[in-house]
Amino acid sequence: MADTQQLKDLVSQVRRDIVRQVHAVNSGHPGGSLGCAEFLVTLYNDIMDHDPSFNMDGVNEDVFYLSNGHISPVIYSVLARAGYFPVKELATFRKLNSRLQGHPTTHEGLPGIRIASGSLGQGMSVAIGTALAKKLNGDDKTVFTLHGDGELQEGQIWEAAMYAGSNAVDNMICTIDVNGQQIDGSTDQVLALGDLRNKFEAFGWDVVTVEKGNDIDAIKTGMKEAISLSRKRKPVCILLHTEMGNGVDFMMGSHKWHGVAPNDEQLADALSQNPETLGDY
Numbered sequence: 001m002a003d004t005q006q007l008k009d010l011v012s013q014v015r016r017d018i019v020r021q022v023h024a025v026n027s028g029h030p031g032g033s034l035g036c037a038e039f040l041v042t043l044y045n046d047i048m049d050h051d052p053s054f055n056m057d058g059v060n061e062d063v064f065y066l067s068n069g070h071i072s073p074v075i076y077s078v079l080a081r082a083g084y085f086p087v088k089e090l091a092t093f094r095k096l097n098s099r100l101q102g103h104p105t106t107h108e109g110l111p112g113i114r115i116a117s118g119s120l121g122q123g124m125s126v127a128i129g130t131a132l133a134k135k136l137n138g139d140d141k142t143v144f145t146l147h148g149d150g151e152l153q154e155g156q157i158w159e160a161a162m163y164a165g166s167n168a169v170d171n172m173i174c175t176i177d178v179n180g181q182q183i184d185g186s187t188d189q190v191l192a193l194g195d196l197r198n199k200f201e202a203f204g205w206d207v208v209t210v211e212k213g214n215d216i217d218a219i220k221t222g223m224k225e226a227i228s229l230s231r232k233r234k235p236v237c238i239l240l241h242t243e244m245g246n247g248v249d250f251m252m253g254s255h256k257w258h259g260v261a262p263n264d265e266q267l268a269d270a271l272s273q274n275p276e277t278l279g280d281y
Contacts, residue, residue: 002045007216009277010045010081011037015247016280017077019270021093021100022261028094028102031257032148033074035179035214035242039146040078042219047227049141052083054111062141063130065115067123068148068177069103070259076100079112080281087281121154123147124174128164131172142230145174150182153191158203164235165204173226175238178213181255200237213242248273 002010014037022028044050048062055061066075073093080087085099092098099108103118115126123145131143151157164172176196180187187193197207206229210222219240226236244258245251248270262270 004216004220007038007041007045011041011216011247012274013276013278014041014074014077014081015274016271016276017080017090018073019248019262019267020280021073021076021090023264023267024091025094026261028073028261029070029259030073030248030261031181031244031251031254031259032068032071032177032179034248034251035244035246036071036074036146036177037078037247038214038216039175039177039219039240039242040074042216042223043144044078044082046220047223048144050082052111054084056114058114058130058141059137060139060141062144063114063127064144064146065123065127065130066104066117066146067127068120068146068151069117071148072100072102072104075104075112081278082112084112085110087279090281120148120151121156124157124160124164127172127174128160128169131169132167134171141171142227143172145172147174147176148182149176149178149180149187149193149196150190152176152193152196153187161200161203161205161235168233169235170231170233173223173230173236173238175240178239178241179244181244181253181258183255183258185255196239204234205237206232206234207237207239209239209241211241213240214246 018033022030093100094102099110104113105116127143127145200207208226212218229236251257
C-alpha cells in the first residue's frame with residue numbers, strides 16, 4: 001500500500017514516461033494515457049494483489065485487462081515502475097522488434113500483458129472468462145478491466161455485459177474511462193452513449209460513479225466501494241470521469257490529443273509541468 005503523496009509522485013513520473021515514449025517515435029496515444037494515469041497507478045500500487053514475477057494464468061492473484069489497448073504508454077509505464085520489466089525498456093516503445101508494441105501483444109512475452117488488445121470491445125469478454133475460471137478453481141481473487149467510453153460503441157461490450165449480469169459474474173470489476181472524447185470528436189458528437197448508469201443497471205450490474213477520476217483519494221474511495229459490492233451476485237461497473245490529457249495543460253480536454261505526439265517544444269513544456277520523481281529511463 002502507498003500513501004497519496006507517494007502515488008502522486010509516481011503519477012508525475014508516469015506522465016513523463018508517457019509523453020517521452022510517444023515523442024521519441026512521433027507516434028502513439030498520449031491523451032487517454034494521461035487521463036488514466038492516476039487510476040492505473042492507484043490500481044497497481046494500492047488496490048490489486050498482484051505479483052510482478054508474473055504468472056500468465058494469474059492464479060491466486062488479482063488480474064487486470066486493458067481493453068482500450070491504444071493507451072499502451074500508460075500501462076507500459078505503470079508495469080515497468082511496478083517491477084514487471086526494466087524501466088529502460090520504455091525507450092523501445094513502438095520500435096521494430098520491441099516487446100512494447102503500439103497496442104499490447106502477447107507473442108513477445110511481455111510480463112504483465114495477458115491479451116492482445118489492439119481491437120476494441122474484447123476485454124470484457126476475456127475478463128468474464130477469467131472470472132469464471134477463478135470461480136471454478138476456487139480462486140477468490142478479482143478480475144479488473146479498463147475500457148474507454150468510446151469503446152462502448154462496440155456491440156461486443158453489451159453482449160458481454162448482458163452475459164455477466166445474467167450469470168452473476170460477481171468477481172469482476174470493470175472501469176469505464178468516461179472522458180467524453182474519442183478520435184473523431186466528443187462521444188456525444190460521434191455516437192452518444194446515453195445514461196451509462198441506467199444502462200449497466202438494466203443489464204444487472206451494480207454501478208459506482210467516481211466524479212473526480214483524476215483525484216487519487218476519490219479513486220481509492222470508489223475502488224473500495226466497488227470491492228465492497230463485489231461477490232454479491234452482480235458484476236460491478238465503475239464510471240470514472242476523467243480529463244483527457246490530464247496533467248499537461250495544452251492537451252487537457254481535447255480529442256485532438258487522442259493519437260498525436262508532442263513535438264520537441266511541446267515535450268519540454270509537458271515535462272516542465274511534471275517533475276521527475278523516480279528518474280527517467
